[in-house]
Amino acid sequence: MARGPGLSVAIAEKTFPSGSVPLFSGLRLDIAPGSTVAVLGPSGVGKSTLLRLVAGIDTDFSGRIVVDGRDAALAPAPGFVFQDPRLLPWLTVGGNLRLADPALGVEATDRLLASVGLAGRQDDFPHRLSGGMQRRAALARALAANPRLLLLDEPFVSLDPALVREMHQLLLGLLDTGGPTALIVSHAAEDAARLADRAVLLAGRPARVVADIPLERPRRSRSEAEIAVYRLELEALAAKTG
């Protein structure tokens, strides 16, 4: 599979009609093809809005966001993972995946589900899956939509620690084998320390990039001690800048 696209974000201004101060003003962010970037920052800083702008869902801003050389709104839709799984309960798991990619055949659906540890579950309805399995199905749906560009908005929020570890392991494999470009919005420095090769901290209103940290050690070879060092470094920066 081709490596994920490069992204170029240049937001001159983004203001919601209800807000007097712009959410973003002169925000720039360039993201290398195939990289995994964690976007961290306090609640309300604009992380989810940034993902929607990159996804081309929200086009109400001035500036330009380019995905693989095309305006975000004209680029292929990304794979989006939300805070909750958002599977349609009246469709089977396979049906949910085919909503994202109507051309997905039975075998391809099986392969995709197997890649997230859900082999043989395509005919199940979502209520038959545990919470953790529903998260994995949501990840498979995002891969069905676009395996090259993944936008994850707090994908581990409200999961218990064992499920977070399970999702981290799953994503480690998917990020390394597929080579997608991934943006992971999170409150947790731990997510960045384990998964990302770069962490961007947003703060303020208008939001600015207050820290842009390369996490150079390849995620696969990070020891628990190195992960802890990255996490503490990011938490300290967030405390200083947030």
Ligand SMILES: Nc1ncnc2c1ncn2[C@@H]1O[C@H](COP(=O)(O)OP(=O)(O)OP(=O)(O)O)[C@@H](O)[C@H]1O
């Ligand atoms: N559709 C909207 N209309 C008006 N204001 C909005 C809209 N969406 C977001 N906002 C406002 O924009 C700001 C940023 O919201 P956003 O959800 O992007 O922040 P966030 O960093 O993702 O927060 P959290 O971490 O709590 O999810 C907030 O003040 C929010 O109230």
